[in-house]
Amino acid sequence: MSTKVRALTRYYLLDQLKYLGWVYALLIATFALLPALFALISGSFTAATLPNNLSDLGVGVIFWFFIFITMSLTYENFKLCIQNGISRRTYFKARVITLLLLSLIGVLIATIYYFGVTANFQHHSALKALLVQPYGGLYGRFFGSNVFINIVGYVVFTWIFMVGTGLTGMAIGGALSLLTTGIRRLVIVVVPILGFFALILIANISSSRTYPNDVDTPIEKLFKFLIGYNADGAAGSFNPTVPVITMIIGCLVMGAIAYYVNQKLKVKN
Amino acid sequence: MSIQVKAVSQAFHHQTILDNVSLTIEPEKIYGLLGRNGAGKSTLLNIISNRIFADHGTVTLDEQSMRDNDQTLGRIYLMSEVNLYPDRTKLNKLLDTTTQLYGDFDRPYAERLAKEFGLDLNARFGKLSTGYRTIFKLIVAFCVPADYIFLDEPVLGLDANHRELFYNELIETYSEKPRTFVISTHLIEEIANLIEHVFVLDHHQITVNGSVPDILERAYTISGSDHDVTTYTQGLNVIGADHLGGITAHYVYGPLQDDRPIPDTVKIEHLDLQKLFINLTNTKEEAHVN
Amino acid sequence: MQFNFNSTEPIYLQVAEQIEEAIFARTFSEGEQVPSTTEISKEFHINPATVLKGMNILVDANLIEKRRGVGMFVVPGAQGRIVEKRRNQFYDDYVKNLVSEARKLHITKPELAQLIERGFQAK
The missing domain is CATH 1.10.287 (Helix Hairpins)
Structure with a gap:
């Protein structure tokens, strides 16, 4: 790693961790302290109010939003870099390294919080807590009976997912910054609408069955393949290999797009 | 040892901004980059500092391409009208960041300059007035470890006292640590004696490129009665004219004809840089309009 | 020292003339230090190289001399x-x-x- 990549990575990591701290503080204030305060005023406050609120925070979901938004601020960060004699490639490298480290930190915090705080308050065992998670519901038993190993699997799986989210943010943020203001606004409005219609279309196609009920449509087959569906296994024992490979391919594609638009970044007057 | 701009062309929306521009910027010299609004000065500086990519041509520093290159980009600094610093960040923090990313930064000097200019380093960048934004960017420009410093409109929003202070500090820091400054400004009179070498960018091309004394040596005011002046300057490169009462002045850029007798009624003097610039960049516009 | 610069003569010559004039008028007496390149440069916003070029004319004419690390001084008899x-x-x-x-x-x-x-x- 060159000196500049290291210096820039260090800068970003510290900067992002600071913001993440603020986001968590805001999360606690909004969803735990404020409701507790209202409860206090309305007289429904009990000893369990605050711990209950605290145990229910969506730390992982918030982090998911955070990593997407912070990584989509491609142009804002680029400006400071080019002013300080940093090349686009160094900028890209530092951001990707930051994303990898920050995602791991974020996932670990969310995991520790979930299994350490939330699960405790809900009086769930580690296994139960894992299995009620979307990941656990599908793959929670894949690595056998050792809960810890399955939790590690969960961490790795979620980490890759967060990295993919961040790279998608980078690609979208970078691509949008290459457009002129007018076209950018148009894209921001039109693309979600098109996406919505596309979803309806897909739903229609997949629900209009021309196949007998016991035979899957091609889309159902594809979907089952992608999530690693296993007809014989019970819930929690699906195979995460295909989804992991799919996510990694997704990361590489998004990373390639993000790199491509990153190299085209330029200062706007 | 130099920055070489070779055959750089740039267009935005099919409109030419730079047309085949080539120039060399040498170490430890003070340059003036002059041009009227829209002549392409900022675009040229943006290309050199790799903020934008040229459509054609190359920029090198010591024979190394400056395209996406940490080694070369770390040796230059462009202070521009465009604000690239985040609004919500405090100046002290920005100095920290600059230190981290440039690798070296004269912090004591920056703090001394801030005090001299009356700039509060605890303020946020976005809260500063135009003048103080300029001052902050100038302070960074003076304190980064760059060999080539580009100052695009360095006195924008500065009052007379701050301008004086800026010129003094520029000379002070240049004398102590010689490095190249390229100054792009509209206030030509203020830098006329400060710059060693001048580039004039006019209608997307470099029309003047030379040392200031050499260029002024070739610039003349020929004044006297209309008839005599017109006769004398026939065939010379007349770049402009003024008339006041019966007196006519022709501005000539280029050699005079030595064998031509100078009538007693005609006076020949040298032009100053500002007047030369105005006349050089005026004529073409008139031709353009007609 | 009061400099009057005009626009028609090369600046380095004017620097030399002005300093010479000051020595002639005993504004800078013999053996005394003349302002440094940087001082003159800062005062009148003239490129230090230009000032130095003017000073060197006076050095060549043996009117001022450079003392290492100290500055320029008026030569006795100047x-x-x-x-x-x-x-x-x-x-x-x-x-x-x-x-x-x-x-x-x-x-x-x-x-x-x-x-x-x-x-x-x-x-």
């Missing part, structure tokens, strides 16, 4: 040398013009001598 130089120029610069103008005005030689006498007395 004022006298400037007076000497200007005396030599006096004939070319003034007497020739005086006589040629006098001829145009039909002023005779004794008349001119008388006028010069009057000039001395008026003082």
Whole structure:
């Protein structure tokens, strides 16, 4: 790693961790302290109010939003870099390294919080807590009976997912910054609408069955393949290999797009 | 040892901004980059500092391409009208960041300059007035470890006292640590004696490129009665004219004809840089309009 | 030191002339330090290289000298040398013009001598 990549990575990591701290503080204030305060005023406050609120925070979901938004601020960060004699490639490298480290930190915090705080308050065992998670519901038993190993699997799986989210943010943020203001606004409005219609279309196609009920449509087959569906296994024992490979391919594609638009970044007057 | 701009062309929306521009910027010299609004000065500086990519041509520093290159980009600094610093960040923090990313930064000097200019380093960048934004960017420009410093409109929003202070500090820091400054400004009179070498960018091309004394040596005011002046300057490169009462002045850029007798009624003097610039960049516009 | 710069002569020559004038007028006396390149440069916003070029003319003329690490000093006898130089120029610069103008005005030689006498007395 060159000196500049290291210096820039260090800068970003510290900067992002600071913001993440603020986001968590805001999360606690909004969803735990404020409701507790209202409860206090309305007289429904009990000893369990605050711990209950605290145990229910969506730390992982918030982090998911955070990593997407912070990584989509491609142009804002680029400006400071080019002013300080940093090349686009160094900028890209530092951001990707930051994303990898920050995602791991974020996932670990969310995991520790979930299994350490939330699960405790809900009086769930580690296994139960894992299995009620979307990941656990599908793959929670894949690595056998050792809960810890399955939790590690969960961490790795979620980490890759967060990295993919961040790279998608980078690609979208970078691509949008290459457009002129007018076209950018148009894209921001039109693309979600098109996406919505596309979803309806897909739903229609997949629900209009021309196949007998016991035979899957091609889309159902594809979907089952992608999530690693296993007809014989019970819930929690699906195979995460295909989804992991799919996510990694997704990361590489998004990373390639993000790199491509990153190299085209330029200062706007 | 130099920055070489070779055959750089740039267009935005099919409109030419730079047309085949080539120039060399040498170490430890003070340059003036002059041009009227829209002549392409900022675009040229943006290309050199790799903020934008040229459509054609190359920029090198010591024979190394400056395209996406940490080694070369770390040796230059462009202070521009465009604000690239985040609004919500405090100046002290920005100095920290600059230190981290440039690798070296004269912090004591920056703090001394801030005090001299009356700039509060605890303020946020976005809260500063135009003048103080300029001052902050100038302070960074003076304190980064760059060999080539580009100052695009360095006195924008500065009052007379701050301008004086800026010129003094520029000379002070240049004398102590010689490095190249390229100054792009509209206030030509203020830098006329400060710059060693001048580039004039006019209608997307470099029309003047030379040392200031050499260029002024070739610039003349020929004044006297209309008839005599017109006769004398026939065939010379007349770049402009003024008339006041019966007196006519022709501005000539280029050699005079030595064998031509100078009538007693005609006076020949040298032009100053500002007047030369105005006349050089005026004529073409008139031709353009007609 | 008060500099009056005009725009028509190269700046480095003007720097040399102004310092020479100051030595001649004993604003800087012999053995005394003259302002540094940077000081002059800052005061008048002139490129330090230009100021140095002007100073070097005076160094070459043996009017000022560089003392390592200290600065530029007026050489002993500099004022006298400037007076000497200007005396030599006096004939070319003034007497020739005086006589040629006098001829145009039909002023005779004794008349001119008388006028010069009057000039001395008026003082």
